[in-house]
Amino acid sequence: MLCSFFCIGVSHPFPAIFNFGDSLSDTGNLIRINASSVVGQIDRFPYGETYFKYPTGRFSDGRVIIDFVVEAFGHPYLPPYLAGPNATNFRSGVNFAVGGATALNTTFFTDRNLSLFVNNSLSDQLQWFKTLKPSLCGTKQDCNEYLSKSLIVLGEIGGNDYNVPLFQGVSLEEVAQSVPKVVETISSAAKVLIGHGVKKMVVPNLIPLGCSPLYLTLFSGPLNETDLDPLNGCLKRYNDLTMYHNKLLKEAVKRLRMDHPQVKFVYNDWYGSSIRLYNKPRIFGESLLIQFFARYESKSKIDCGFYWCFKSINYCFYV
Numbered sequence: 001m002l003c004s005f006f007c008i009g010v011s012h013p014f015p016a017i018f019n020f021g022d023s024l025s026d027t028g029n030l031i032r033i034n035a036s037s038v039v040g041q042i043d044r045f046p047y048g049e050t051y052f053k054y055p056t057g058r059f060s061d062g063r064v065i066i067d068f069v070v071e072a073f074g075h076p077y078l079p080p081y082l083a084g085p086n087a088t089n090f091r092s093g094v095n096f097a098v099g100g101a102t103a104l105n106t107t108f109f110t111d112r113n114l115s116l117f118v119n120n121s122l123s124d125q126l127q128w129f130k131t132l133k134p135s136l137c138g139t140k141q142d143c144n145e146y147l148s149k150s151l152i153v154l155g156e157i158g159g160n161d162y163n164v165p166l167f168q169g170v171s172l173e174e175v176a177q178s179v180p181k182v183v184e185t186i187s188s189a190a191k192v193l194i195g196h197g198v199k200k201m202v203v204p205n206l207i208p209l210g211c212s213p214l215y216l217t218l219f220s221g222p223l224n225e226t227d228l229d230p231l232n233g234c235l236k237r238y239n240d241l242t243m244y245h246n247k248l249l250k251e252a253v254k255r256l257r258m259d260h261p262q263v264k265f266v267y268n269d270w271y272g273s274s275i276r277l278y279n280k281p282r283i284f285g286e287s288l289l290i291q292f293f294a295r296y297e298s299k300s301k302i303d304c305g306f307y308w309c310f311k312s313i314n315y316c317f318y319v
Contacts (some may be wrong), residue, residue, distance in 0.1 A: 012074050014200070016093040016136070016150040019078055020125045020189070021157045023099030024207070025066040028057030028080035030099035033118060042099070059099055065270075066095065066153060069202075073151075081128050091136055093150075096125040103158045103185045104178070114164055122157055122189050133196065147197040154190055156204040156270055158182045158245060163209075167218065172237055179245050187252040194260055203253050204268035205246040210238030211278050232278040239275075246271050 019025055031043050041047075048055040051062030057080065058064050067077055070093070078095035100117030101124075102109065109116055137143035161182045165175050190201060209215055211234040219235055229236050246269075253267045277284055 014073065014075065014093075014149060014151045015146060016091060017070055017073070017075055017078060017153065018093055018129065018150060019066045019095045019097055019153040020122060020129075021066075021097035021153070021155050022101045022160055023059040023097075024156050024159075025064050025095065025097040025153070026057065026059065026080070026099040027064065027066065027078055027095045027097070029082045029095065029097065030118060031055075031057035032080065032082035033098070033120070057099075065156075065204075066097070069153065081125075081132070090132060094129075094132065096128050097157075098125070100160055101125065101157065102160045102164065103182050103189075104161050105185075108178075108181075109164055112165075114168055114170075116164060117160060122185060126189055126192055129193075129196075144197040148199040150198070150200065152193055152198050152201045154193070154201055154203050155186065156206060158186060158249075159206050159209065162241060162245075166238075172241060176241055176244060179241070179248060183245065183248040183252050186249065187256060190256055191260075194263055199263050201263060202266045202268050203249065204270045205249050206242045207270050207274045208234055208239045208278070209242045210235035210240075211274065232275070234278060242271060 023030070042057060042059060043055045045055065046061050048058065049061050052058075058067075070077060076092060078093045079090065081090075081094050081096050098118060098120040101120040101122065102116070103122045105121050105123050106116055106119055133143065137146045161178065162175050165178075166172065186203070190203065193201065210229075211232065215235055215238050216233075219238065223235075227236060228234065229239065250267055253265050256263070257265050
């Protein structure tokens with residue numbers, strides 16, 4: 001769908017692709033942040049074992065979604081920004097996404113005594129973009145031409161804005177109050193990028209939080225039958241939160257289209273694609289509905305990278 005919208009029969013339609021986001025699209029920034037407590041897990045197998053054959057810093061045994069996006073456009077994989085400008089040619093694109101990053105500034109959480117996964121937000125990633133920009137293009141005219149032809153993938157981001165408080169005991173009702181602020185932050189980031197000359201942008205929505213194995217582990221009991229979606233066994237209340245976020249995000253993208261008619265926007269429905277898989281996994285070749293890739297022995301010890309199954313292709317989640 002993205003290619004049909006942006007491409008005109010060419011194999012390399014963009015001079016560059018720039019990605020912003022969190023662990024769903026991080027290709028190696030988090031493992032370069034020394035303060036991260038997750039580094040001790042994602043820099044070893046089983047991460048990276050099925051495709052790259054070594055841990056790359058992706059939260060996957062193989063590729064993440066942005067990898068498939070750039071493949072579809074015949075584009076090289078995006079290097080992580082923190083790899084440094086000498087590590088590769090950043091002019092063809094950069095990945096600013098950081099696992100654990102939030103859309104809201106980190107002070108929003110620290111002011112509420114909430115611990116973050118990593119000290120990185122969408123604002124920080126935008127600052128990286130601004131810092132890098134002079135090395136990508138010279139004059140204002142050059143930058144406008146270069147960035148107007150490039151593709152921006154703004155997200156998925158926002159999930160950690162809800163994960164952080166929910167995992168630390170903040171009520172679902174209180175967390176829901178922050179949704180408009182999260183969406184406005186994403187919309188403001190889009191406006192900043194437009195101000196730099198961007199004219200092609202993809203804005204993905206959130207995947208269903210209530211279908212995550214971590215949510216199903218932490219928040220699954222005691223439950224009534226009405227708490228679970230009968231089609232997939234997911235937690236309805238947390239999917240309702242996701243849908244609320246996505247509804248506001250879709251409305252925000254609609255307003256951006258109206259205010260900036262010169263910019264092509266694609267609202268990418270990750271939620272819809274995911275929920276179709278969870279509802280009818282066998283259509284997609286999945287042998288099981290929702291399986292825990294990691295074996296959680298207790299709610300007090302849920303972490304990444306401990307155990308893995310022998311046929312990861314049969315599983316919806318990789319932890």
